[in-house]
Amino acid sequence: MVGLSLGEKHFIQGGIAQDLRSDGRKRLTYRPIYVETGVIPQANGSARVRMGGTNVIATVKAELGRPSQLQPDKGKVSIHIDCSSTAEPVFEGRGHEELSTELSVSLQRSLLGGKSGSGAGIDLSSLVVVEGKICWDLYIDGLVVCSDGNLLDALGAAIKAALSNTGIPRVQVASSASGDEDQPEVDISDEEFLQFDTSGVPVIVTLTKVGKHYIADATAEEESQMSSAVSISVNRKGHICGLTKRGGAGLDPSIILDMISVAKHVSEKLMNKLDSEIAAAEASEDES
Amino acid sequence: MAGKAGATPTTYTPSPKTQRKKPPIFKNDDVDWVRPDGRGFHQCRPAFFRTGAVNAAAGSAYAEFGNTKVIVSVFGPRESKKAMMYSDIGRLNCNVSYTTFATPIRGQGSDNKEFSSMLHKALEGAIMLETFPKTTVDVFALVLESGGSDLPVVISCASVALADAGIMMYDLVASVSVSCLGKNIVIDPVLEEESYQDGSLMITCMPSRYEVTQLTITGEWSTPKINEGMQLCLDACSKLANIMRSCLKEAASASDE
Numbered sequence: 001m002v003g004l005s006l007g008e009k010h011f012i013q014g015g016i017a018q019d020l021r022s023d024g025r026k027r028l029t030y031r032p033i034y035v036e037t038g039v040i041p042q043a044n045g046s047a048r049v050r051m052g053g054t055n056v057i058a059t060v061k062a063e064l065g066r067p068s069q070l071q072p073d074k075g076k077v078s079i080h081i082d083c084s085s086t087a088e089p090v091f092e093g094r095g096h097e098e099l100s101t102e103l104s105v106s107l108q109r110s111l112l113g114g115k116s117g118s119g120a121g122i123d124l125s126s127l128v129v130v131e132g133k134i135c136w137d138l139y140i141d142g143l144v145v146c147s148d149g150n151l152l153d154a155l156g157a158a159i160k161a162a163l164s165n166t167g168i169p170r171v172q173v174a175s176s177a178s179g180d181e182d183q184p185e186v187d188i189s190d191e192e193f194l195q196f197d198t199s200g201v202p203v204i205v206t207l208t209k210v211g212k213h214y215i216a217d218a219t220a221e222e223e224s225q226m227s228s229a230v231s232i233s234v235n236r237k238g239h240i241c242g243l244t245k246r247g248g249a250g251l252d253p254s255i256i257l258d259m260i261s262v263a264k265h266v267s268e269k270l271m272n273k274l275d276s277e278i279a280a281a282e283a284s285e286d287e288s
Numbered sequence: 289m290a291g292k293a294g295a296t297p298t299t300y301t302p303s304p305k306t307q308r309k310k311p312p313i314f315k316n317d318d319v320d321w322v323r324p325d326g327r328g329f330h331q332c333r334p335a336f337f338r339t340g341a342v343n344a345a346a347g348s349a350y351a352e353f354g355n356t357k358v359i360v361s362v363f364g365p366r367e368s369k370k371a372m373m374y375s376d377i378g379r380l381n382c383n384v385s386y387t388t389f390a391t392p393i394r395g396q397g398s399d400n401k402e403f404s405s406m407l408h409k410a411l412e413g414a415i416m417l418e419t420f421p422k423t424t425v426d427v428f429a430l431v432l433e434s435g436g437s438d439l440p441v442v443i444s445c446a447s448v449a450l451a452d453a454g455i456m457m458y459d460l461v462a463s464v465s466v467s468c469l470g471k472n473i474v475i476d477p478v479l480e481e482e483s484y485q486d487g488s489l490m491i492t493c494m495p496s497r498y499e500v501t502q503l504t505i506t507g508e509w510s511t512p513k514i515n516e517g518m519q520l521c522l523d524a525c526s527k528l529a530n531i532m533r534s535c536l537k538e539a540a541s542a543s544d545e
């Protein structure tokens with residue numbers, strides 16, 4: 001994907017070792033993040049996030065469905081990521097499948113919590129309309145429009161922004177006179193919308209190891225030089241909600257623990273920055 | 289597998305009889321509950337490995353951890369397909385599949401699509417890919433019975449199969465997972481425990497090099513808890529690797545005779 005000459009490789013590696021990267025950033029500095037919300041009118045919530053050359057869109061669609069029999073008091077959330085071949089020629093045809101699944105699985109791991117539903121960024125029980133009968137199914141779709149490294153963090157941020165942009169219609173359940181019927185009748189309001197609580201949604205920090213050091217928010221060129229990368233999602237409380245490792249090279253356990261503590265520190269800044277960006281985006285959307 | 293039906297009951301670790309009890313409900317603060325198979329919280333299931341399960345393969349292994357039974361065959365190295373670009377290191381092709389009868393509900397196991405790529409990522413760091421350029425090694429895993437901690441068993445079994453096939457590796461790859469249930473951390477969870485878990489942590493590592501090749505965490509964890517979980521897993525991994533090594537040694541000495 002990225003063709004680099006030997007000189008360029010040395011330049012990138014040397015820069016990282018000296019804590020001055022080729023775009024002037026320090027090792028743990030993020031590129032500026034730009035957030036736009038409400039970009040897709042068809043969806044219940046949407047957002048576009050830009051970080052340098054990386055450009056992603058996340059949408060949230062809500063549909064009424066039936067809760068699963070095993071968990072009648074919970075709604076369902078599915079996350080799917082698509083990599084457009086407009087971003088990279090290699091994504092054409094089946095080329096994007098591996099990356100798409102990898103991103104989808106990592107995001108599911110970060111946002112949906114354990115099997116019992118605890119630790120989930122999205123409160124599934126808030127999606128229930130009538131227990132055991134009707135719930136909201138949230139379909140979260142991500143699209144990679146342009147890829148310049150660090151897709152997972154950008155997608156995580158975009159999903160967080162899209163969720164805070166999401167309005168779920170208020171549902172009136174018709175008083176079921178015929179209580180024996182399977183599905184009660186519902187009336188979906190198209191005026192009243194409920195805001196989604198996104199305070200528990202974590203941010204994802206990917207630390208990419210190049211040489212002896214690790215960097216945050218790697219560009220595609222820097223990613224081509226990585227030996228391994230660890231994506232850690234951290235919530236407001238500073239708890240780890242999910243961790244995924246990429247890259248084949250082994251890591252010493254103590255380095256991983258070190259990365260986790262660094263990621264916690266970095267995530268605080270990122271979370272604050274993202275929250276203010278989301279608020280600004282929402283405000284400018286209201287004005288227009 | 290051959291050992292199961294055949295007349296060689298010598299080294300076999302008997303699997304506990306399937307219990308048809310209702311699953312216990314784990315309460316958050318309940319520290320006294322007993323695990324479904326009566327193990328301690330930090331006690332692994334008995335592990336059993338045997339190489340040479342499939343004759344046609346270059347190397348193969350069968351692993352049984354309690355009710356989790358998997359079989360892994362390794363084929364190759366064979367010439368990479370013409371369509372693939374030239375590569376001066378070898379390729380690894382991994383696939384994990386479930387039998388339709390592996391899960392309590394038929395055909396449910398196929399929703400583990402990511403297992404193949406997880407297996408790939410766990411193994412690629414341990415294999416000396418530069419020893420077989422331009423060629424591909426296939427690792428096919430089949431879960432015969434899913435009894436919990438399927439992926440860790442598949443990964444450990446695959447590394448035994450790779451060693452059996454004579455693929456050069458830096459070290460054996462052992463894998464162990466822990467589940468977080470309320471305040472407790474239980475190691476090597478069974479299916480029932482996995483379905484109730486609040487979070488899970490899986491480590492695959494090369495114990496002699498003390499390097500982690502793959503690590504995944506789901507659910508909410510505090511840092512001290514991650515520490516505890518990782519230590520438990522790493523400790524268990526090194527013990528598991530000893531069992532794997534002794535299985536390989538046994539097979540090697542048996543073929544010498």
